[in-house]
Amino acid sequence: MRPPWMERPTIAGRTLKFLVLTAITVAVLYPFGLALGTSLMGRAESIANGGAYVLFPSKPTFEAYAVILSGGAVTRSVLISIGITLAGTALSLVCTVFLGYALSRRGMLGGKPILLMVLATFLFTPGMIPSYLMVKELGMIDTYQALIAPVLVNAFNVVVVRAFFQNLPDELFEAAKMDGCSEWRMLWRIAIPLSKAVIAVVGLFYAVSYWNTFFNAILYLNDQSMHPIQVVLRQFIFRGGAASGMDVAIVRDLPASSIQMAVLVIALVPILLVYPFLQKYFTKGVLTGAIKG
Amino acid sequence: MVASTAAARAEVLADARPQRRAIRDRLKRDWTLLALCVPGVLYFVVFFYVPLLGNVIAFKDYAPFLGINGSPWVGLDNFTALLAEPEFWSAVNNTLQITALQLLLYFPAPIALALLLNSLVGHRIKRFIQSVVYLPHFLSWVVVVAMFQQVIGGAGTVSGFLNSHGITIGNLMSNADTFKLLVTAQVIWKDCGWGTIIFLAAITAIDMSHYEAAAIDGADWKRRLWHVTLPGIRSVVLMMLILRLGDILSVGFEQMVLQRDAVGAGAAEVIDTYVYYHGIRDGDWGMSTAAGLMKGVIGAALIYAANKLAHRFGEQGIYR
Numbered sequence: 001m002r003p004p005w006m007e008r009p010t011i012a013g014r015t016l017k018f019l020v021l022t023a024i025t026v027a028v029l030y031p032f033g034l035a036l037g038t039s040l041m042g043r044a045e046s047i048a049n050g051g052a053y054v055l056f057p058s059k060p061t062f063e064a065y066a067v068i069l070s071g072g073a074v075t076r077s078v079l080i081s082i083g084i085t086l087a088g089t090a091l092s093l094v095c096t097v098f099l100g101y102a103l104s105r106r107g108m109l110g111g112k113p114i115l116l117m118v119l120a121t122f123l124f125t126p127g128m129i130p131s132y133l134m135v136k137e138l139g140m141i142d143t144y145q146a147l148i149a150p151v152l153v154n155a156f157n158v159v160v161v162r163a164f165f166q167n168l169p170d171e172l173f174e175a176a177k178m179d180g181c182s183e184w185r186m187l188w189r190i191a192i193p194l195s196k197a198v199i200a201v202v203g204l205f206y207a208v209s210y211w212n213t214f215f216n217a218i219l220y221l222n223d224q225s226m227h228p229i230q231v232v233l234r235q236f237i238f239r240g241g242a243a244s245g246m247d248v249a250i251v252r253d254l255p256a257s258s259i260q261m262a263v264l265v266i267a268l269v270p271i272l273l274v275y276p277f278l279q280k281y282f283t284k285g286v287l288t289g290a291i292k293g
Numbered sequence: 294m295v296a297s298t299a300a301a302r303a304e305v306l307a308d309a310r311p312q313r314r315a316i317r318d319r320l321k322r323d324w325t326l327l328a329l330c331v332p333g334v335l336y337f338v339v340f341f342y343v344p345l346l347g348n349v350i351a352f353k354d355y356a357p358f359l360g361i362n363g364s365p366w367v368g369l370d371n372f373t374a375l376l377a378e379p380e381f382w383s384a385v386n387n388t389l390q391i392t393a394l395q396l397l398l399y400f401p402a403p404i405a406l407a408l409l410l411n412s413l414v415g416h417r418i419k420r421f422i423q424s425v426v427y428l429p430h431f432l433s434w435v436v437v438v439a440m441f442q443q444v445i446g447g448a449g450t451v452s453g454f455l456n457s458h459g460i461t462i463g464n465l466m467s468n469a470d471t472f473k474l475l476v477t478a479q480v481i482w483k484d485c486g487w488g489t490i491i492f493l494a495a496i497t498a499i500d501m502s503h504y505e506a507a508a509i510d511g512a513d514w515k516r517r518l519w520h521v522t523l524p525g526i527r528s529v530v531l532m533m534l535i536l537r538l539g540d541i542l543s544v545g546f547e548q549m550v551l552q553r554d555a556v557g558a559g560a561a562e563v564i565d566t567y568v569y570y571h572g573i574r575d576g577d578w579g580m581s582t583a584a585g586l587m588k589g590v591i592g593a594a595l596i597y598a599a600n601k602l603a604h605r606f607g608e609q610g611i612y613r
Contacts, residue, residue: 002414003501005508009412020409021422027482028425031440034450038443053443053450099333102326109319114330121341123539123593127585128565129572130347133361134340153336183325212433215547219573230435234551237439257448264439271431278431279424 030055035268039064039261051257064262074263076225077232080144081211084228085270088148088210093203095153100161101187121155128219135220146220147213147228154209157202164198165191201281204274211270233267236260351583357576371583381584383559384567387473391544391563394477400537402481403488404530408522410489411496412514426486434547437483441475442466466552469560476548491533492526499525531608539596542588564588 002008009017034053041057041064068074102108103115131150140146168191176186192199214230221227237260320327351371353364375381406426413419429437444451447464455462465475503521512520546565553561562570564584572581603609 003505005505006414007514009514017409017412021418024406025422025425028429028486031444034443035440052448052453055450095332095336098329102329105326108326109316109323110327110330114334117334117337117342121337123596124345124589126341126344127348127582127589128568129578129582129585130344130350131340132573133347133350133578134344138339149336150340152340153333155337158333183329187329208431212431214433214435215550218550219569230433233439234435237435237442238551238554260439261443264436268432268436275424275428275431279427 032268035261035264038257039265041258043256043258046256046258053257053261064256064258065266068259068262068266073232074229074236074266077227077229078266080226081213081228081230084144084147084213085207085210087144088152089203089207091148092152092154092157092206092210093199096157096161096202096206097192097199098187099153100158101165101191103158104162104165104191105183118155118158132219141220142223142226143220144226147210147216150216150220151209154206157205161195161198161202164195168194197281201278204278207274208271208278229263229267233263236263348582348586348589350579351586353579355578355582357578367579371579372587375580375583375587378580380558380562381567384562384564387560388542388544388563391473391476392541394473395480395544396537398477399480399485400534402485404492404526406485407489407492407496408518410493411522423486423489426489428486429483430487432483434545434551437479438548438551441479441482467555469556472552472556472560476545476552479548480545488533491529495526495529496522528608531603535596535599535603538599539592541595542592 033055037055037057038053040060040062041054042059042061043063045054045058069078099114099118103111103118105111135141135146135150138149140149172190172194173186176190181189212230213228214234217226217228217231347361350361350364352366352368353361354367354370355361355364410419410422413422432440443449445462446452446466449466452462452465465471468475499522503525504517507517507521542564544563544565546563546569549561549563549566550569553566558566558570565588568581568585568588571577571584
């Protein structure tokens with residue numbers, strides 16, 4: 001509803017606004033369409049047009065997906081990424097919710113110093129080399145733990161969860177306490193059921209970051225057979241897939257753009273799947289974090 | 294004498310007991326909560342605070358087989374060696390240029406987009422545009438760079454289209470001269486929409502009656518924008534600017550690593566990639582840690598100084 005004091009924009013103004021917004025929307029969505037279209041292009045068409053990208057393939061097929069998902073490097077990397085994402089998200093959520101809940105309880109012994117310790121991580125980072133040496137010292141090089149442990153808890157997410165718990169009505173907890181409810185039970189029976197939304201958002205933030213893991217994999221995994229999808233995608237897109245350990249059959253067919261784009265689509269499909277659910281909540285999540293932080 | 298010390302001791306004990314008891318009681322009461330903190334705290338200690346101390350190798354001649362404790366101290370040798378290194382200065386130079394471009398082009402972009410979105414009256418359209426522009430934030434850098442490749446790379450659709458109309462732009466993805474602009478464009482594409490969230494919230498928080506009053510006084514939309522909206526979001530803009538200053542020496546690490554091969558180190562080497570290639574790749578541990586440490590300290594100092602400055606101007610800043 002337009003407030004009564006706000007005048008209607010002029011026709012020129014409206015046209016300009018329309019053009020700008022359309023341009024922005026196209027600039028964002030066009031690359032997605034291009035990747036999807038090209039990935040659905042059949043082998044024959046791909047060869048005929050010299051591997052160019054297309055928005056609308058003449059005869060869409062799932063040929064490229066069938067090739068790369070019939071076992072081998074891409075399939076393996078997808079499974080690895082799914083595993084890392086599920087395990088990492090679960091562990092991260094447990095740690096974040098526990099810490100966030102404890103810090104949200106007023107007057108906890110040692111609550112202030114622990115909170116300060118979490119907040120201080122916003123200001124500095126330990127630096128790449130000391131972190132790398134730590135992971136190495138723990139014997140995590142070439143283990144999947146190296147993709148999870150160093151990014152297990154995100155201070156920002158702790159702050160978001162804590163703020164949410166703090167905003168739950170105090171009376172609930174007081175009444176539960178009167179009835180002899182333990183903190184543990186209050187967490188499970190009161191705090192968590194009432195904060196499904198924020199837990200979902202934080203969980204999805206974690207899931208997205210685990211799915212997108214790229215640099216830590218390069219840093220900590222020398223063994224190519226352990227690489228997650230983002231690293232394999234990089235090999236396909238920027239290096240023609242010719243890294244050792246890649247399937248010979250696929251390498252021979254490259255650089256068929258349809259195969260490259262199929263890998264790209266596989267790397268972003270999970271994001272697109274969770275996005276609609278995520279979107280409902282994240283503005284709120286981000287804002288609580290920003291304001292309370 | 295003896296009696297008085299005994300009395301004093303009794304007094305001390307009487308003083309100490311309730312407090313110790315209080316702590317013991319609180320421990321008894323809070324032990325579940327403390328136990329809940331254990332995994333998280335352990336994480337921060339192991340992967341944050343201990344590595345923070347690990348920065349001492351910037352002052353050592355670190356050798357992996359000697360370990361951190363076994364390696365000899367070398368004072369500031371690593372720093373002097375680093376500062377004498379032309380490659381390091383080239384990385385610093387690239388970093389500062391990219392930061393300057395981002396401050397100039399990327400920083401205002403979400404503010405402008407937020408103002409534009411706010412000016413939309415139709416809720417459906419606003420929602421739709423918002424969900425579109427937030428989306429790229431969730432993509433990995435590999436995906437983003439691949440998407441740019443599809444569109445403006447050598448075989449990209451837009452370059453192809455321009456080529457067929459007689460305009461040759463070449464391969465923008467491997468052009469070292471325009472690389473810094475390209476990097477900035479990628480950041481804008483990826484995060485401009487996401488960045489609007491905080492500014493939109495700030496705009497929504499402005500009291501509507503200010504607009505009404507301004508309109509009644511005859512202010513058109515331009516004047517309302519200038520005298521109501523912009524002052525209304527000033528403190529949030531400043532806060533974001535301060536946060537940005539802290540990151541001034543970190544410019545898209547993954548983004549650079551991905552594209553460094555295509556354009557060469559001359560254009561794409563930044564401080565972070567310098568640390569990676571010289572430290573982890575070439576084993577020059579001490580010197581690259583020194584580079585990383587310098588970066589971290591300068592970043593923290595900038596945040597501190599900017600925050601102080603904001604307070605001086607009567608703004609909230611990011612902390613008090």
